[in-house]
Amino acid sequence: MTAGSWSLPRHRTEVRLARYTDGLPVAENFEFARVLLPPLSPGQILVRNLLMSVDPSMRIRMTPDPSAGSYLPPFALGRALEGWAVGEVLDSHHSGFRPGDHVTHVKGWRDVEVLDPGSRGYRDPRRNSPASATANDWPRSAPPRRSAPSATRSTMPSRRL
Template sequence: MNRQVIFVKRPEGLPKMDSFAWREEAIPTPGEGEVVVRTVYLSVDPYMRGRMNDTKSYVPPFALGEVLQGGVVGRVVASRHNAFAEGDMVLGMLGWQDYSRVNGKHLRKLDPSLAPKSLALGVLGMPGLTAYCGLLKIGEPKAGETVVVSGAAGAVGMIAGQIAKLKGCRVVGIAGSDEKTQYLKDECGFDETINYKTESSMREALRNVCKDGVDIYFDNVGGSLSDDVMQRINKGARIILCGQIAEYNLEKPDLGPRPQTLLLIRSALMKGFIVSDYAHCHDEAIHDLAIWYREGRIKNRETIVHGLEHAVDAFLGLFRGDNIGKQLVQVSDF
């Protein structure tokens, strides 16, 4: 049978288990031009929380009663599409289920010899592309500048900080545990780190590690933490709005400080982006990221939960801060 995770209730605030249900169906068979993919890895991403709201955004909301969707690396088990053969490893936006039937035009064939298969959902996938395009195309880092990354131990933040180091910047990472901050310094080469959960004053902590101010802020978090970083921005600073995970589960709009005056008097740029905005740069990004990874200049870490039955808890764990690096669910063996 084909087990499926079904989205059944729009959450208010932090999602709970009652927003999800299980369903079993027969394993599908492909029609003309289709393939059936057995799920190997599911990607678990914070942006999925936004799709659970019935509001207009850059992607349509998840439909109630339907299989939850996300990035998937899988193996073709049946094909009626000329470009795919049984056994091919593929990448696509597929269902949270054991098997997906999909038109071949929505899949990309992977070359397993280039890198570990899971990296297509991490360093060489959406998180890596997001970090690369956001930092280099918006931030335009210059050697010697100070870059601050919030959510720095997440899949995007970890890569963004390492790219900044490759460009000669001084990098400060903000994360939520001593284990995470130690990893960022010891393995990823960050110059300074802050555990925001143990600091009595983030403004004071930022003052201590950013004595010359902040030139680039790669913002994955938002909320009051980002308000504190904004107080340290230099003239000509670039603020890259990548994610706002501190805001995703609020039941009412957050009324925080207004940044316009700071942006004005410091001639600063604040720009939000979605990785698809930079589709024209994706080939360049994957090329560079693959080289940096193979040369050991970018370190990668994954948090892998085993079993489709644990996928929802892995998603909820994003908001508890359970993961270091990319959060994945391994559903089956290769």
């Protein structure tokens, strides 16, 4: 099966946590793994990640200490890191999505992923998700430029990211 002039991916590359850290993460804390993708089942979509989130809560989860301050459990060693991502649908076995659609999900830190739109953490940006507002609406929603921005009023759009 092809999309355009290229074949759909059969493998994904993911970034895994190789060892915990008690300081700033370094390259040795991570490893790359190439994994065979499962075939799409009815209701699933294949997504290529375009943007992946890196945020401070991820650092907290890179320690085995559950009392480190995160409401989420520590990342498991040898497993792909999770975080928010924005991706493009490459293939779809779901009636609500077609190739080219953009989606947000929590299976970041992979180049491609098979997703079940009914699973935890999955969002369709067409339904007002923050990624939709950021990726699609921000340039059009920015207020007009003023000659001298006020020190008390931001000229940035007031969208929640």
